[in-house]
Amino acid sequence: MPVTGIGGFFFRSDDPAPLSAWYQTHLGITAGYEGWQQSAGTTIFAPFPKATDYFPADKSFMLNLRVDDIDALITSLTAAGIAVTTNPEWDTPETGRFARLYDPEGNAIELWQPPED
DSSP: OOOOSOOOOOOOOSSHHHHHHHHHHHHOOOOSTTOOOOOSSOOOOOOOOTTOOSSOTTOSOEEEEEOSOHHHHHHHHHHTTOOOBOOGGGOBTTTBEEEEEEOTTOOEEEEEEOOOO
């Protein structure tokens, strides 16, 4: 297999420094070329139809982050005043649990806790 994983996620920002700090503070993701070491596990690569309503129509991407303890992260985010949406219909034993939030620039972020093995 020629590709072994995602080497980076790059996107435009109106103000990169504070947005990078937001990701570090609330999601533990270190921005910049020093890198962020993600845990081993599944990474989904899935183009969506242009007319999808799965994430906002004015955005061309949604970041999906694999997490170990979605409940603790939701508690931390809401304590910081960050709105998080959950919906029991999104969760299944086959796919796991999901939650949605938006970064300060309105980019959609989906939190995903995969099902236990």
